[in-house]
Amino acid sequence: MKKLLSGNEAFALGAYHAGVMVAAAYPGTPSTEILESIARFDDIYAEWSTNEKVAMEVGLGAAYAGVRALVSMKQVGLNVASDPFMAASITGINGGLVVIVADDPGAFSTQNEQDTRHYAKLSKVPMLEPSDSQEAYDLMAVAFEISEKFDTPVLVRSSTRISHSKSVVVTNRSLVTSAKQASFKHDVEKYVMLPVHVRLRRPLIEERLVRLTAYAETFPRNHIFWGELKLGVVSSGVAYQYAREVFPNACFLKLGMTYPLPQNLLRQFAEGVERLIVVEELDPFLEENILAMGIKVAGKEFIPRIGELNTGIVEEAGHRAGLVAEPSRRKIALPQGLPGRPPVLCAGCPHAGIFFVLNTVGQRSKLLDARGKAEEEGKLIITGDIGCYTLATYPPLRAMDTTACMGAGIGQALGMEKAGVGSKVVAVIGDSTFLHSGITGLVDAVYNKAGVTIIILDNGTTAMTGHQDHPGTGISAKGKKTEAVELERLVRGVGVDDVKVVNAFDMKALRSAVRSSLDNTELSVIIVRGACSVRLRKRSGHRAVDMDKCDGCEVCLRIGCPAIQKLDEQVCIDATLCAGDACTICEQLCPKKAIGPLTAVGESK
Amino acid sequence: MKKRDLLMVGMGGQGIVLASDILGEVALAAGYDVKKTDTLGMAQRGGSVVSHVRIADKVWSPLIKEGEVDLLVAFEKLEAARWSYYLREGSVAIVNNQSTPPLSVSLGTHRYPGDKDIEDTLKRWAGRVCFVNGTHKAEKLGDLRTLNMLMLGCVSSFLPIDVDIWKDCISQRLSPNILKMNMAAFDQGREEMSSANLR
Numbered sequence: 110m111k112k113l114l115s116g117n118e119a120f121a122l123g124a125y126h127a128g129v130m131v132a133a134a135y136p137g138t139p140s141t142e143i144l145e146s147i148a149r150f151d152d153i154y155a156e157w158s159t160n161e162k163v164a165m166e167v168g169l170g171a172a173y174a175g176v177r178a179l180v181s182m183k184q185v186g187l188n189v190a191s192d193p194f195m196a197a198s199i200t201g202i203n204g205g206l207v208v209i210v211a212d213d214p215g216a217f218s219t220q221n222e223q224d225t226r227h228y229a230k231l232s233k234v235p236m237l238e239p240s241d242s243q244e245a246y247d248l249m250a251v252a253f254e255i256s257e258k259f260d261t262p263v264l265v266r267s268s269t270r271i272s273h274s275k276s277v278v279v280t281n282r283s284l285v286t287s288a289k290q291a292s293f294k295h296d297v298e299k300y301v302m303l304p305v306h307v308r309l310r311r312p313l314i315e316e317r318l319v320r321l322t323a324y325a326e327t328f329p330r331n332h333i334f335w336g337e338l339k340l341g342v343v344s345s346g347v348a349y350q351y352a353r354e355v356f357p358n359a360c361f362l363k364l365g366m367t368y369p370l371p372q373n374l375l376r377q378f379a380e381g382v383e384r385l386i387v388v389e390e391l392d393p394f395l396e397e398n399i400l401a402m403g404i405k406v407a408g409k410e411f412i413p414r415i416g417e418l419n420t421g422i423v424e425e426a427g428h429r430a431g432l433v434a435e436p437s438r439r440k441i442a443l444p445q446g447l448p449g450r451p452p453v454l455c456a457g458c459p460h461a462g463i464f465f466v467l468n469t470v471g472q473r474s475k476l477l478d479a480r481g482k483a484e485e486e487g488k489l490i491i492t493g494d495i496g497c498y499t500l501a502t503y504p505p506l507r508a509m510d511t512t513a514c515m516g517a518g519i520g521q522a523l524g525m526e527k528a529g530v531g532s533k534v535v536a537v538i539g540d541s542t543f544l545h546s547g548i549t550g551l552v553d554a555v556y557n558k559a560g561v562t563i564i565i566l567d568n569g570t571t572a573m574t575g576h577q578d579h580p581g582t583g584i585s586a587k588g589k590k591t592e593a594v595e596l597e598r599l600v601r602g603v604g605v606d607d608v609k610v611v612n613a614f615d616m617k618a619l620r621s622a623v624r625s626s627l628d629n630t631e632l633s634v635i636i637v638r639g640a641c642s643v644r645l646r647k648r649s650g651h652r653a654v655d656m657d658k659c660d661g662c663e664v665c666l667r668i669g670c671p672a673i674q675k676l677d678e679q680v681c682i683d684a685t686l687c688a689g690d691a692c693t694i695c696e697q698l699c700p701k702k703a704i705g706p707l708t709a710v711g712e713s714k
Numbered sequence: 715m716k717k718r719d720l721l722m723v724g725m726g727g728q729g730i731v732l733a734s735d736i737l738g739e740v741a742l743a744a745g746y747d748v749k750k751t752d753t754l755g756m757a758q759r760g761g762s763v764v765s766h767v768r769i770a771d772k773v774w775s776p777l778i779k780e781g782e783v784d785l786l787v788a789f790e791k792l793e794a795a796r797w798s799y800y801l802r803e804g805s806v807a808i809v810n811n812q813s814t815p816p817l818s819v820s821l822g823t824h825r826y827p828g829d830k831d832i833e834d835t836l837k838r839w840a841g842r843v844c845f846v847n848g849t850h851k852a853e854k855l856g857d858l859r860t861l862n863m864l865m866l867g868c869v870s871s872f873l874p875i876d877v878d879i880w881k882d883c884i885s886q887r888l889s890p891n892i893l894k895m896n897m898a899a900f901d902q903g904r905e906e907m908s909s910a911n912l913r
Contacts (some may be wrong), residue, residue, distance in 0.1 A: 113735075113742050113750075217753065241749070241776075274751035274776035275738055305765030347776070354774040419780045440797050441780045442837050447792060450725065450816040452761035505821060666820055669758050675820040685858060 114278045116271040119242040120209055121146030123249030125177045126282040129153060130204075130289065131171035133164035136574035137183035137219040140211035144181055145577070156560050157577055157586045160515075160545040161186035165193040165208070171713050172197075172206035173300060174261075174291035175631065177253050181209040184223050186515060189546065191228070198232040200300050200308050201260035201317075204289070205253035211267040214390050215417035217234035219494065220514060222415070224391040225266050233318050236368035237330075240349040242276040244330070248365065250282065257315055259324075266367070268390060270347040270417065287558060302500060312346065323371040329648040330365025331376055340432060341382030341405070343375070343395060351390040351423040370398050376585035379404045386430070391417050426683045454500050456672035456689020456701075459639025464501040464508040464697070465537065465668055466619045467491060470627070472669060473507050490625075491526060492518040492530045494547075496539035497573045498566050505667045509537070516546030524560040524613045528616065529671045533627050540596065541579045548599070551702035554632055555604040562626040563634045565596060568613075568641040576644060600634050613639025616697040642688045650690035652682050653710040658703035665695045665704065715746070715874055717741075717770035719778040722865075723797045724789025725814060726754070726761050729862030732887070734765035736866060739883045741769040742848020744875040749776040762793060769873070785872050785912075787865055788838070790814055790850070795832045801839035806912055808868045809836070810848035810861065845870075846906050852899055860899035872912040877904070 114122065116236030120143050124132070134144035148155035156173075158164035162180040168180035173321040182190060186208050197206060209230070213219040221541040229236035237252055239245040247264060256263045298306050325331060340359040344352045345367050353361065362378040364370070379385050387396045387408035396408040411430040413422060418587075421441075428538060429434040454461050468474055492498060492511045502509040513523055522536035539548045543565050554561065571577040583593030600608050607629055611622045619637065626633040654665075665673050672686035673695060682695070684707060696704040704710075722734045732751050741748040750767040766778045774913030780800050787808040794809045801807065809832075818824040827835075836843045846868060852861040863884065870880050880895065888896055 111742065113738050115746065141775055183892070188848060268778060272750060274749055276773075277742060277774065350774045350776065373907070389900045419777045420775045426778075442794050443799050447796050447827065448816050448818045450760070450762040450792070450796075452726065455760065503817075505817075505825075600752065627759055669817060671817060675822070 110280050110600045112280065113275050113276050114242045115142065115244070115273060115275045116239065116245045116267055117142035118146045119278050120249060120265075120278065121622070122247035122278075123185040124281070125150050125153065127253045128177050128289070129179045129253070130176035130291075131178040132156075132169040132181070132207065133178075134181040135159070135161045135164055135186060136571050136577040137186050138574055139172075139182045139184070139213060139269040140181050140209065140273070141269070141574045141577065143209055144586060147656055148181065151365050155454045155586050159580055161190035162193060165190040165197070166209070167208055169193055169197050169202070170353070170583045171291070172202040172204045174293050175204040176289050176291050177205040177207075179207050179209065182209055182211070183219065184212045184589055185219060185221055186210070186687050187225060187228055187476065188688050189515075194228075194393065195232050197262045198234050199302060202256060202262060205256035207249065207252045207256060208262055208263060208264040209265045209267060211269065211272045212391065213269050220512060222391065223592070224394060225264065226236050226367055227392070229264050230542050233314050234261050235259070235311065235321050235366060236266055237365060238266045238345045239271060239365070240363070240438075241271070242274070242278045244365065245271065246278050246280065246331070255324075255444050259321055261317060263319075265498040266346065267695065268347055276345075286488070302323045303513045309313040310495070318369060322372070325366050325369050325371040326373050328366050328371065331371050331374055332363050332365070332412060333374070334361040334363065335381075336360045338381060339383050341378055341385045342388055343378070343385065343399065344388060345395065346421075348388045348390045348418050351418055351420045355424045355427050363411045363413035364395070367395060367463065370402075372402055375399060375404060379406070383457040384432075386432070387424060388412060402524055414548040424542065451503060452500055453503070453507075453671050454669060456670050456683075456686040457642030457645065457692040458497070459504070459637070459641065460498045460501060460566050460668060462563065462613055462694045463566065463619050463623075463637045463669050464498070464506045465694070466623050467508045468506055468667070470585045470620070470623055471508070473498075474505070486532065488532060490522075490530060492521040492525070492534060492536045495540055495573070496542055497538060497568075498537055501667070505669045515542045516550055518546055519550030519554055519563055522563070523550070523557065523559045524536075526559055526561050527557075533562070535564060537564045537566060540565060540569065541577075541595070541638060544557060544580050544594065547639035548603075551600065551634075552603050561632060562623075562629075563632070565600075565634065565636045567596060567636050568637075570641050570644065572641045572643065575660070576641065596636055600636070605632055605634050608636070609634070610636045610638060614662050614692055614694060616694060640691075642691065645688055645691055648687070648689050648691065649686040650706045651687040652678055652689060652693065652696055652704050653684070654682055655703045655705065655710045656709060658701045660701055660703075662700060664698055668694055668698065670695060715769075717768070717786070718873060719798060720767040720785045720787065720872075720891065721770070721800050722765040722767065722787045722789070722898040723776060723793040724763055724810075725793065726852050728763070728789045729859060730763050730765050732832040733862040733866050734767050734802075736763070736883050736887050737869060739769050740880050741767070741874055743879050743883060747771060747773045747885075749773045751776040755795075760805050762796065764797060785869065786836075787869055789861065789865060791829070791832050792826060793899045795835045796825055798835045798839065803839055804841035805839060806872065807836045807840040807842035807843045808865070808907075809843060809845050810865060811845050812849040815912060818890070823839075844907070846903075846911055848903070851902055851906075855899050855902065856895055860896050862901070864903040866900040867905075868907045870900070870904055871910060
């Protein structure tokens with residue numbers, strides 16, 4: 110059967126057809142849809158874990174119990190999960206354990222651009238790389254077989270372009286494996302990594318690598334396509350597709366397994382061609398490993414190591430290397446001077462009000478006005494992390510000073526305060542990220558008597574990645590009702606005395622909660638609660654501007670609400686975007702009381 | 715059929731990803747190889763969105779090369795100008811007549827380009843620029859959100875694929891209670907292009 114599937118959908122279907130029983134993940138672009146797709150299969154246990162480390166541990170437990178398990182995450186997620194992942198390498202598994210990690214070349218939605226292939230070398234486990242959805246589907250069965258055959262977790266590297274592109278998939282398998290009964294075989298020398306056992310297992314890992322290297326030679330998805338012998342291209346992943354288009358007549362060694370590398374196959378290929386190059390995305394991982402074999406090869410001297418590749422970039426690079434004629438097409442000139450359209454907080458976003466308050470209380474708008482003039486200091490330092498609220502960094506809100514990784518803001522705030530930074534420090538964090546890894550920071554802040562304010566922005570979902578549930582929502586990845594973790598009880602439970610819960614759309618309450626917390630020299634937590642506006646089912650009471658009352662002060666524009674627009678020197682509200690009664694922040698802020706429900710404003714005219 | 719590289723652009727929330735998904739499925743159903751990919755600034759609403767759809771007997775890269783697009787389908791005028799450098803010489807641009815100023819324009823730090831600027835930018839490469847009153851027409855049909863099917867109707871005039879295949883694929887993707895209105899929007903789009911002879 111032929112289907113048009115995204116890489117992520119293909120991973121899920123391929124794993125399902127390979128008999129996977131347990132799947133765990135934390136949402137993160139571009140990997141999110143793998144777990145979302147797999148959760149739809151009734152006969153698989155699938156969960157959103159609180160973070161990637163937990164997901165890895167769940168997968169590892171299932172694999173120890175003898176069933177096939179899938180763990181998926183984005184590239185920075187593997188940093189969080191690296192501890193149990195490295196442990197999995199040394200204990201090995203029992204049932205197959207496949208870990209899909211989606212890289213983000215070009216950093217479309219990540220704080221970092223990192224090449225996951227290095228983790229394969231670090232952990233001494235095999236790395237597979239599909240180059241389209243068909244291979245994503247096919248490789249799942251192969252990955253589980255390798256995992257079980259060699260008693261190792263298997264890494265599969267995806268990328269934004271593989272995960273989120275759709276291409277044709279012919280499904281050639283259907284679920285044949287009957288559900289395997291989980292059972293655990295006691296084996297302390299294998300599963301309990303006391304130093305004495307580590308020393309026993311360490312040589313096994315090296316032996317496994319030797320066997321894997323031999324296996325790589327015959328791995329059917331390391332494939333040579335012979336063409337004109339003048340040029341040989343070694344490539345993997347989506348880079349292979351670009352290279353194939355730019356060098357249509359060249360010879361190709363397409364690597365489906367990029368660690369360990371097939372040495373003999375590479376030598377045979379290198380000897381068969383006049384010139385050898387590597388086309389790979391991000392780091393010179395293949396290039397350096399091939400050079401280390403004593404094979405002459407080039408690549409990163411003309412192919413960029415930063416950002417996503419595409420056909421045009423590979424073509425330009427090929428030209429610089431003297432491999433293809435200068436691209437004959439016209440020189441591309443980008444249109445100049447167009448206003449950008451960066452993503453913004455949505456109309457009716459529950460984060461807008463609190464950020465407006467932080468902006469004004471911290472006098473940060475004034476800094477915006479004085480930009481380029483006086484070097485003033487804001488009255489507040491705001492540490493943050495990854496989520497929709499990171500968008501509050503942009504004008505007009507400008508209410509974010511740091512973003513390192515998920516959960517980092519609380520520890521950073523503590524560090525700044527203890528360093529004696531002088532200004533009051535506020536950490537903002539989402540509900541999902543708080544449960545992901547903010548909670549350990551909070552425990553630290555309690556224990557070490559931090560005098561900071563922590564604001565948990567609770568919109569009841571993991572909004573940035575597309576509204577996945579988490580332990581605070583009380584809904585499982587399968588859409589079933591479950592126990593919800595109540596944030597205020599949790600926060601009080603670890604020892605915070607000053608805990609306030611505030612309605613995200615009540616500006617007066619927000620302002621007074623922030624003021625009171627800032628006055629408190631001890632640790633305080635404000636939970637700002639309001640539902641994500643994208644999930645708002647029914648919208649009513651759209652707001653409008655009464656032009657007779659409006660004096661054009663533009664306070665409403667400072668909320669950064671995309672529904673409030675200025676057209677022809679007049680401020681107006683786009684009724685199709687406005688969240689209406691559910692929000693009303695602009696109405697509460699307008700000094701001239703010129704904003705009200707569309708009907709009321711209409712009547713007053 | 716020769717290769718067809720189509721770029722669908724606009725803003726988050728306009729239904730571009732769904733429209734390009736359906737376009738891909740139509741091409742598959744018509745027997746072509748197809749690859750499509752969406753590049754989104756971030757998984758958030760309101761940002762600039764672009765979908766690449768490549769249709770041919772064999773497609774390698776999922777991304778279209780700059781300067782190689784055969785048909786640009788823009789759901790918003792500023793976005794049409796932004797992505798115009800992807801057009802090949804003599805290509806076609808279908809542009810929905812809608813201006814949505816980004817925040818930087820509302821805040822007064824940037825200027826929204828005039829219609830003439832936008833048309834001139836596109837005309838540098840496009841052999842033909844068709845403006846469509848899509849938003850207005852979709853609203854008249856009863857729901858703004860049918861704009862994506864209206865634009866898809868416009869696209870259908872560009873590809874030598876039987877209209878029944880289009881309608882089949884749309885029926886499979888949309889829920890029955892909104893199908894009728896969306897089908898009307900699709901037909902409206904076809905009608906807009908009926909005299910254009912884009913193939």
